[in-house]
Amino acid sequence: MRFKLTNNNSIGVRLIGFALLVVGISACSREAPILNGATMGTTYSVIVPSLKSSDQEVLQSLVEAALSRVNTAMSTYQADSSISRFNNSRTTDWFVVPTDFAYVTEAALQIASATVGAFDPTVGPLVSRWGFGKDQSDAVPEADEIDGLLEQVGYKSLQVNIETNSLRKSSGDLQVDLNAIAKGYAVDLLAEAVADLGYVNFLVEIGGELRVSGKNSDAQAWRVGVENPTSGAAGKDDPPIGLLLESGGVATSGDYRNAFESDGVRYSHIIDPRSGYPVSHKLASVTVVADTAMYADAWATALMVLGPDEGMKLAESHGLASYFIVRADEGFVTFSSAEFAKLARSP
């Protein structure tokens, strides 16, 4: 059995009152104009409270250009993207890639080294074999097959030079997978597109990963909610944790969004590259707030791999604002790092 949830029907980050905002646009002129559409297997939205109608069209085309730039460079789902070409090539020479691709790879390698390989942008062969790549499958691999694939994985075999925008693999079969970080980077590019038009107040979002700047249409800091997993469950209605933000990016990584079940065992799309197996601890989701959506995205996945104990320890030692939702015998328990607790408000 395979289940793939979108952000709209899963635990995750949402805008408090977002639905209200959407239905309220035509009825109430003070509501923020929204541009939206589909990208990266999910949806995006751009909210700019004081958007001039004369800027609407140019903003839409800047947003679409940014999204297409990211996909053309880093989508493993596009056969002709730079990342697919790099992955299909067996050369161990320097390989020139678009600037964005080199930049995101460098950030991914930083997090790989900070987590000693719990986050690993070369995890692709394992992700594919576990059926979470382009071709989806529920067939659980044998242990010796995992061992073989582990030989193909290792962030130390990947080098990047951001002066020359090039990448080099030290073994021909190395694959790069930036799916845990590229969506956040795309969110940052959307923010840049809005800022370049001179706006300081906006919220941009792709599939629940977001970046905010300034104030909302009520001239207040943006209110972002991290849903409590018991919200809406029968007999329980715990409110979401609220965040008040005037800058920064927010991302959530969870083991529930994309997973399959086989013989009563649930296998998630978050793979621990150190063992070769999907994570199997009790951490259900991690939300991270960081200066950029790219770092929030990557750290959320990284902490998700590390699990509740090691993850929180690393979050505290790096001063990361992170919020963990952990499965308990009954329901869930939540933990906030010190930095996250400073941002959290009752909704």
Ligand code: ADP
């Ligand atoms: P989402 O799918 O909601 O964007 P993530 O940001 O956590 O969630 O990204 C998950 C994707 O990251 C997986 O589909 C896979 O391609 C990749 N991935 C899985 N495990 C790791 C890992 N240990 N390090 C880096 N990337 C990973």
Ligand code: MG
């Ligand atoms: Mg991520």
